Amino acid sequence: MAGRRGRPARDAGATRLPSASHVPAAGSGSMDGLLATKEIVVACGPGGVGKTTTAAAAAVMAAVRHGSKVLVLTVDPAKRLADALGLDGIGNTEHRVPDEAFRAAGVKPRGQLWAAMLDTKESWDALIRHHAPDEQTRGEILANPLYQNISGRFIQSHDYIAMERLYEIHSESDYDLIVVDTPPTRNALDFLDAPQRMADFFSSRLLRWLIVPYRSRLVNVATKPFYQIADRILGTEFLADISEFFILFQSMYDGFVERSESVGRLLSDRRTTFVVVSTLEAVPLREAEFFAEQLTARRLHLGAIVLNKVLPDYLRGAGGASVAESMKERAGDLAAQLSPTLAKVDPVLGDTDQIARVLTEVADSYLNFQVVALREMEERSSLSVVPDVLATVPFFETDIFDLAGLVRLGEQIWD
Amino acid sequence: MTALLDLKLVFVTGKGGVGKTTVASAMALLATLQGKRVLICEVDAKGDVAGFYEAPPTVFKEREVLPGLFAMTMDTEASLREYLKLQLRIPVVGRIGPLAKAFDFVATAAPGVREILTVGKLCYEVRERNYDLVVVDAPASGHIVGQLAAPQAINNLVKVGLIRTQTDWMLDILSDPTLTGLVAVCTPEEMPVTETIELADRVRKETTVKLSAVVVNRVLPELFGRQEEEVFDVLGSAEALGRLNELVGADAGPVLDAARLAVTMRRTRSTHLDRLRLSIGGATPMLYLPYLFTRSHGLRTTRQVAASLGEELGY
Numbered sequence: 001m002a003g004r005r006g007r008p009a010r011d012a013g014a015t016r017l018p019s020a021s022h023v024p025a026a027g028s029g030s031m032d033g034l035l036a037t038k039e040i041v042v043a044c045g046p047g048g049v050g051k052t053t054t055a056a057a058a059a060v061m062a063a064v065r066h067g068s069k070v071l072v073l074t075v076d077p078a079k080r081l082a083d084a085l086g087l088d089g090i091g092n093t094e095h096r097v098p099d100e101a102f103r104a105a106g107v108k109p110r111g112q113l114w115a116a117m118l119d120t121k122e123s124w125d126a127l128i129r130h131h132a133p134d135e136q137t138r139g140e141i142l143a144n145p146l147y148q149n150i151s152g153r154f155i156q157s158h159d160y161i162a163m164e165r166l167y168e169i170h171s172e173s174d175y176d177l178i179v180v181d182t183p184p185t186r187n188a189l190d191f192l193d194a195p196q197r198m199a200d201f202f203s204s205r206l207l208r209w210l211i212v213p214y215r216s217r218l219v220n221v222a223t224k225p226f227y228q229i230a231d232r233i234l235g236t237e238f239l240a241d242i243s244e245f246f247i248l249f250q251s252m253y254d255g256f257v258e259r260s261e262s263v264g265r266l267l268s269d270r271r272t273t274f275v276v277v278s279t280l281e282a283v284p285l286r287e288a289e290f291f292a293e294q295l296t297a298r299r300l301h302l303g304a305i306v307l308n309k310v311l312p313d314y315l316r317g318a319g320g321a322s323v324a325e326s327m328k329e330r331a332g333d334l335a336a337q338l339s340p341t342l343a344k345v346d347p348v349l350g351d352t353d354q355i356a357r358v359l360t361e362v363a364d365s366y367l368n369f370q371v372v373a374l375r376e377m378e379e380r381s382s383l384s385v386v387p388d389v390l391a392t393v394p395f396f397e398t399d400i401f402d403l404a405g406l407v408r409l410g411e412q413i414w415d
Numbered sequence: 416m417t418a419l420l421d422l423k424l425v426f427v428t429g430k431g432g433v434g435k436t437t438v439a440s441a442m443a444l445l446a447t448l449q450g451k452r453v454l455i456c457e458v459d460a461k462g463d464v465a466g467f468y469e470a471p472p473t474v475f476k477e478r479e480v481l482p483g484l485f486a487m488t489m490d491t492e493a494s495l496r497e498y499l500k501l502q503l504r505i506p507v508v509g510r511i512g513p514l515a516k517a518f519d520f521v522a523t524a525a526p527g528v529r530e531i532l533t534v535g536k537l538c539y540e541v542r543e544r545n546y547d548l549v550v551v552d553a554p555a556s557g558h559i560v561g562q563l564a565a566p567q568a569i570n571n572l573v574k575v576g577l578i579r580t581q582t583d584w585m586l587d588i589l590s591d592p593t594l595t596g597l598v599a600v601c602t603p604e605e606m607p608v609t610e611t612i613e614l615a616d617r618v619r620k621e622t623t624v625k626l627s628a629v630v631v632n633r634v635l636p637e638l639f640g641r642q643e644e645e646v647f648d649v650l651g652s653a654e655a656l657g658r659l660n661e662l663v664g665a666d667a668g669p670v671l672d673a674a675r676l677a678v679t680m681r682r683t684r685s686t687h688l689d690r691l692r693l694s695i696g697g698a699t700p701m702l703y704l705p706y707l708f709t710r711s712h713g714l715r716t717t718r719q720v721a722a723s724l725g726e727e728l729g730y
């Protein structure tokens with residue numbers, strides 16, 4: 001997988017849209033076109049909206065419909081979804097989803113689907129191995145307690161490493177399309193800023209400040225107050241630990257900074273697009289909207305918004321509401337008239353009180369869900385950002401945990 | 416075991432999208448309605464808490480949003496400033512720009528340093544008895560353990576210095592189950608349940624804080640008893656539905672479909688709920704909040720959730 005083969009010639013069989021200079025009207029594009037023209041799709045959005053599943057479904061569909069070699073890079077899939085993609089216990093290594101799995105799901109892929117899971121710790125270690133100048137430095141860094149803190153627990157490091165891994169795979173392998181899921185972040189924008197922050201971190205003057213006194217034991221007049229306070233708060237020993245860590249890291253600064261900048265460039269490249277996933281609930285939707293606006297403000301490509309778990313259309317009909325109202329009002333009367341029909345199946349089902357209760361429950365349930373369904377539509381129509389592709393995925397009655405489910409979901413996004 | 420609202424410091428966490436802020440806001444409101452003086456602190460500064468009380472945006476300086484209910488947003492730089500002044504008696508005049516930057520730096524390298532300011536500020540409010548209850552809209556379940564374990568982590572990393580002397584009293588407050596508790600919010604869905612089970616395990620192993628309750632949010636109502644469900648199934652048959660359509664003079668199909676959707680949703684969710692109960696139900700109280708069929712979010716919804724929570728807690 002790791003050979004540097006450069007970009008392969010595009011496969012002949014895939015559906016291709018006209019060149020990117022063609023700008024379609026808002027909402028007129030298709031996911032099919034988007035996935036056929038881009039090389040990287042970054043799925044992002046608030047937590048709990050089905051981001052991972054959506055990313056997987058998009059990748060599955062691209063492999064099924066296009067003759068492409070597709071990789072889905074997921075972050076934290078549900079166990080059953082990981083199983084469906086054959087990711088159980090595989091982690092960082094890319095792994096091909098066998099054609100038999102597709103056959104079992106009733107589809108025949110034209111392309112190939114590969115999957116990998118992001119293991120933050122493992123990816124950091126790989127990065128250190130890549131950048132470390134020599135064996136000894138490498139060993140010392142990997143063993144440093146502060147490094148272990150950064151790679152394992154430092155939240156922002158997940159954001160950075162996801163983008164770093166994406167860059168690595170994109171530049172070193174021959175996938176036509178990489179769909180990447182993003183880690184749950186405190187703020188949906190964190191991972192966009194991660195490469196820059198990482199570059200700032202390693203090129204900062206403050207870093208050199210911290211290191212100087214422990215190398216030269218010389219503190220000048222300007223920086224002295226800073227060290228006095230830092231010493232008092234953190235203790236000299238801890239500061240020394242930190243310095244040692246950064247001295248070890250110093251040999252890798254340039255590599256890190258350069259790499260972070262390349263990762264940043266890749267994200268803003270035309271070959272990369274962002275798909276914002278949300279539900280139509282108020283809080284996640286506002287967050288998704290904010291994110292979409294930020295993408296545009298940063299001149300990143302907002303390819304699509306996918307709205308998940310949308311309640312079915314039949315809940316919004318005016319006719320349904322009046323039927324439900326009348327079922328409630330006339331429950332007793334309707335029950336009496338329906339009783340003979342039900343009693344034919346089983347005499348105990350003919351009990352009119354019981355039928356009336358069921359009719360009332362059913363009607364109430366409809367009216368309840370209608371309130372939510374109407375609110376959802378209201379939210380949708382108030383969306384301030386409308387990308388080329390606005391896909392709505394209905395609520396699925398059962399969880400999606402296999403390839404067949406992903407195909408079912410994918411078809412909804414696609415068409 | 417200390418009743419939930421009789422604790423002094425409650426962290427509310429949960430996977431993104433499960434209603435963590437809703438539950439935290441409702442819990443704070445419920446305690447206020449019980450006559451307590453309450454502070455709600457938002458750590459994941461998204462500014463949602465204000466919306467739940469229909470109040471102006473919250474800032475670091477706490478503000479009374481409803482009688483007896485104060486709200487604030489955590490800000491580590493402001494917290495650092497306060498900390499230096501109150502705890503370490505280092506007066507910081509004006510902006511602490513360079514120091515804050517340096518601090519940012521150290522905090523990035525050594526996780527725990529930033530978290531300690533958050534935890535420190537909250538523990539401080541408890542120690543000074545400024546409030547009867549401090550409710551924390553804490554980071555999502557993926558990040559909460561790091562936060563709660565921060566004083567311990569600092570204790571291990573920093574051997575001397577003023578910070579070191581600060582962690583002991585914080586640990587005393589956090590480790591006391593009559594003072595501090597953690598509430599995990601989840602919905603009866605696959606990932607939230609899985610994450611809650613993992614969280615319970617990590618909290619036990621990596622922190623000194625007690626998981627006081629699991630709140631299961633958005634529980635769908637049970638529509639039918641067993642025989643009623645049979646009635647419902649037969650109602651959906653061609654003959655019965657045809658008759659019903661005739662009687663109401665319109666297509667009743669969508670109305671039945673909606674009920675079927677509700678029944679299936681509930682059934683799928685109850686398998687996840689069973690898994691949760693089996694895994695932690697014995698050791699930790701579980702509280703159930705109903706799915707709300709409401710038009711919008713706001714104070715009215717917060718009051719509804721507070722009322723349901725009150726019922727579950729036996730008020």
